[in-house]
Amino acid sequence: MKALTKKNLLILGAILLTFTVVQGLISVGIINKFYEITIAMICINIILAVSLNLVTGFTGQFSLGHAGFMSIGAYFGAVINLQMESTGGFLLGIFAGALAATLVGILIGIPTLRLKGDYLAIATLGMAEIIRVVFLNLDITNGAAGLSGIPRYTNWLWLCFFTVATVLLINNFIKSSYGRACISIREDEIAAESMGINTTKYKVMAFAIGAFFAGIAGALHSSYFYFIRPDIFGFLKSIDILIIVVLGGMGSITGSILAAILLAVLTTYLQAFTAVRMIIYALLLVVIMIFRPQGIMGTKEISDLFKSKKKDERIG
Amino acid sequence: MEQFLQQVVNGISLGSIYALIALGYTMVYGIINLINFAHGDVYMIGAYIGFAAITYAKLGFFPALVITMILCAILGVVIERVAYKPLRNSTRIAVLITAIGVSLLLEYVMMFFVGAEVRSYPKVLSGEVFHLVGVVINIQQIYIVVTAIALMILLQFIVHKTKIGKAMRAVSVDQDAAQLMGIKVDSTISYTFAIGSAFAGAAGVLVGIYYNSIDPLMGIMPGLKAFIAAVFGGIGSIPGAMIGGLSIGIMETLVSGYGNSMYRDAAVFAFLIIILILKPTGLLGKNTREKV
Numbered sequence: 001m002k003a004l005t006k007k008n009l010l011i012l013g014a015i016l017l018t019f020t021v022v023q024g025l026i027s028v029g030i031i032n033k034f035y036e037i038t039i040a041m042i043c044i045n046i047i048l049a050v051s052l053n054l055v056t057g058f059t060g061q062f063s064l065g066h067a068g069f070m071s072i073g074a075y076f077g078a079v080i081n082l083q084m085e086s087t088g089g090f091l092l093g094i095f096a097g098a099l100a101a102t103l104v105g106i107l108i109g110i111p112t113l114r115l116k117g118d119y120l121a122i123a124t125l126g127m128a129e130i131i132r133v134v135f136l137n138l139d140i141t142n143g144a145a146g147l148s149g150i151p152r153y154t155n156w157l158w159l160c161f162f163t164v165a166t167v168l169l170i171n172n173f174i175k176s177s178y179g180r181a182c183i184s185i186r187e188d189e190i191a192a193e194s195m196g197i198n199t200t201k202y203k204v205m206a207f208a209i210g211a212f213f214a215g216i217a218g219a220l221h222s223s224y225f226y227f228i229r230p231d232i233f234g235f236l237k238s239i240d241i242l243i244i245v246v247l248g249g250m251g252s253i254t255g256s257i258l259a260a261i262l263l264a265v266l267t268t269y270l271q272a273f274t275a276v277r278m279i280i281y282a283l284l285l286v287v288i289m290i291f292r293p294q295g296i297m298g299t300k301e302i303s304d305l306f307k308s309k310k311k312d313e314r315i316g
Numbered sequence: 317m318e319q320f321l322q323q324v325v326n327g328i329s330l331g332s333i334y335a336l337i338a339l340g341y342t343m344v345y346g347i348i349n350l351i352n353f354a355h356g357d358v359y360m361i362g363a364y365i366g367f368a369a370i371t372y373a374k375l376g377f378f379p380a381l382v383i384t385m386i387l388c389a390i391l392g393v394v395i396e397r398v399a400y401k402p403l404r405n406s407t408r409i410a411v412l413i414t415a416i417g418v419s420l421l422l423e424y425v426m427m428f429f430v431g432a433e434v435r436s437y438p439k440v441l442s443g444e445v446f447h448l449v450g451v452v453i454n455i456q457q458i459y460i461v462v463t464a465i466a467l468m469i470l471l472q473f474i475v476h477k478t479k480i481g482k483a484m485r486a487v488s489v490d491q492d493a494a495q496l497m498g499i500k501v502d503s504t505i506s507y508t509f510a511i512g513s514a515f516a517g518a519a520g521v522l523v524g525i526y527y528n529s530i531d532p533l534m535g536i537m538p539g540l541k542a543f544i545a546a547v548f549g550g551i552g553s554i555p556g557a558m559i560g561g562l563s564i565g566i567m568e569t570l571v572s573g574y575g576n577s578m579y580r581d582a583a584v585f586a587f588l589i590i591i592l593i594l595k596p597t598g599l600l601g602k603n604t605r606e607k608v
Contacts, residue, residue: 011352024596058333062409062412073523078570086526099489108586110593111589111593112589114593115592115596117408117409117412118349118350118351118408119414119547119592119596121351121412122540122543122544122547122588122592123400123588123589123592124352124542125585125590126544126584126586126588126589128541128580129540129581131588133578133579133581133582134582136578137576137579187550222604235608237538239416239420242413242416246413250409270571275424275427275428275432276424276428278420278424278427279421279424279425280419281420281426282419282420282423282424283417283421284417284422285400285414285416285417285420286414286418287412289403289410289411289414289417290399290402290403290414293403293407293410
């Protein structure tokens with residue numbers, strides 16, 4: 001079978017190893033409840049950042065509304081989970097949330113993705129704000145007080161599963177012809193269009209896929225942290241996700257993963273000082289943009305680093 | 317009918333504040349094509365400077381306003397020099413992200429120093445109230461509208477009658493050509509930031525007096541709404557920003573007066589999306605064609 005190459009087996013082995021080691025450490029108790037929260041945060045942020053990276057980093061569409069999609073997933077997941085308190089309900093909630101987010105993504109994407117750059121950023125921001133206000137006023141979402149007592153079915157197994165699935169699926173998407181079409185839009189929209197690429201179609205596609213995974217992340221979030229309210233998914237949450245993508249490098253999946261881990265650890269240590277944390281975040285954004293606008297990884301992946309080294313050796 | 321007029325009066329005073337902030341957005345956007353996200357936070361800092369000037373220095377309304385405008389102008393120039401100037405030749409997304417970073421930085425540095433709690437603004441104007449054909453107008457609203465109109469006239473004078481204004485208009489049309497004609501582009505951009513920020517500071521003092529409360533995150537929403545006002549009026553156009561600001565203000569008060577006040581922010585954003593789809597250049601904006 002073609003899928004069973006040495007590289008794929010190696011990746012599968014690494015994933016299984018990570019899963020068992022962390023699972024073992026959790027059951028032995030070396031990773032306590034406090035660190036478990038950090039791990040959950042890392043996983044959820046990886047899903048969010050990788051999916052935003054598809055939209056912003058690979059397709060070049062600057063979106064400031066990712067938290068809006070996350071909130072749709074979170075509310076769908078929470079409402080369904082509160083009705084059906086079982087693993088089945090949990091999974092149903094995740095998929096219903098993800099599908100609802102995708103649907104909203106398509107509906108909003110078709111008109112707004114005609115806009116470019118700054119205008120798109122503001123339009124997506126406005127969209128997320130409208131979603132937040134709607135959740136603030138609905139009865140089923142319990143308004144500003146939010147929903148609480150959501151049963152916790154999110155555990156390391158599901159977090160690991162969905163994170164790995166997100167990364168693999170988005171990675172495969174980018175390496176497919178669809179993904180190359182998306183990258184060509186980022187590089188030069190007019191050139192891509194003149195090569196016969198239906199830019200609107202691919203932009204909406206990337207936006208919808210990004211929304212789908214943001215929905216999953218939202219549902220995982222609501223199920224892990226017991227309670228949600230509309231304020232959690234405001235403008236600042238979108239910025240939080242954007243910071244991860246920018247720090248990791250727009251157009252690098254491994255960069256997003258690295259940055260998500262780095263920032264989650266930073267957040268854990270600065271938990272008591274919200275203002276200081278935000279000041280550091282803000283300085284990070286400005287300093288990265290001035291001195292290293294491509295982020296930690298640029299558009300490279302970690303595997304690319306090894307490749308280039310090997311090439312050098314061969315030449316030498 | 318009376319209620320409608322009352323809402324329009326409230327809308328005009330709120331809209332004048334939006335218009336003052338929108339002017340800064342539109343001038344900066346016109347000259348360097350940047351949505352200055354930090355603009356809303358300059359407005360917030362203006363409100364705090366005014367608060368300090370009135371409470372601790374015991375100044376009256378006008379001296380406090382002037383001091384705020386001067387300090388905010390300096391702040392605007394510093395932001396431009398430190399954060400935006402090194403990025404003059406980078407991509408627009410990079411500059412936009414920097415602007416978001418500066419915005420967060422101002423908000424949380426302020427929160428670090430003054431605390432996150434809401435402060436109530438000192439009463440610097442009397443609470444006198446006028447009744448006019450059943451409509452209640454208080455003295456703050458008159459101050460707001462008069463100050464806003466005076467500042468807008470001043471701005472029109474600066475832009476159309478002075479050398480700096482001429483330079484600004486030249487740079488916004490074509491930066492390179494302006495430079496070839498001997499215009500100092502960097503200092504012109506700094507002047508633009510100074511004037512825009514001064515106006516935002518003035519708006520901050522006015523809003524503090526009008527709404528009576530300030531907090532470090534107060535700049536986010538009005539900043540975004542003022543940006544929407546600038547887009548509606550046609551970004552880059554100064555009269556457009558005034559019309560846009562007033563329209564958004566009136567719309568917002570009408571939505572909260574007749575509908576549900578919870579939906580007022582959503583209504584403004586929905587309005588933005590509609591404008592962007594139907595007429596992205598806004599009311600008075602120029603149509604530019606993209607060249608390959």
